[in-house]
Amino acid sequence: MSRVFVLSRYHEIMSQEADELLKKALTLPVAERAELAGSLIESLDEAGDESVKAAWDEEIARRMEDLDSGKVKPASLSEARRRLSSAIE
Numbered sequence: 330m331s332r333v334f335v336l337s338r339y340h341e342i343m344s345q346e347a348d349e350l351l352k353k354a355l356t357l358p359v360a361e362r363a364e365l366a367g368s369l370i371e372s373l374d375e376a377g378d379e380s381v382k383a384a385w386d387e388e389i390a391r392r393m394e395d396l397d398s399g400k401v402k403p404a405s406l407s408e409a410r411r412r413l414s415s416a417i418e
Contacts (some may be wrong), residue, residue, distance in 0.1 A: 343351065354365055397400045404412070
């Protein structure tokens with residue numbers, strides 16, 4: 330995806346200030362852009378939607394119950410890696 334496409338695609342939904350920040354950010358070296366992107370993503374996690382947090386809390390509780398009841402069996406790290414490797418091959 331070219332930078333021109335990225336800029337034109339988001340230009341309509343971003344404020345002028347955000348658009349200017351994006352243009353400046355795209356001139357940074359790759360490592361600095363990656364660090365900036367990571368920081369922005371982390372800031373979104375901090376401002377998380379309460380309904381998303383509640384849904385994850387429910388999912389975690391369900392998975393813990395499944396483990397505690399024996400409904401599912403935990404896998405070792407080596408077994409999980411083996412399964413993942415065979416699934417992507």
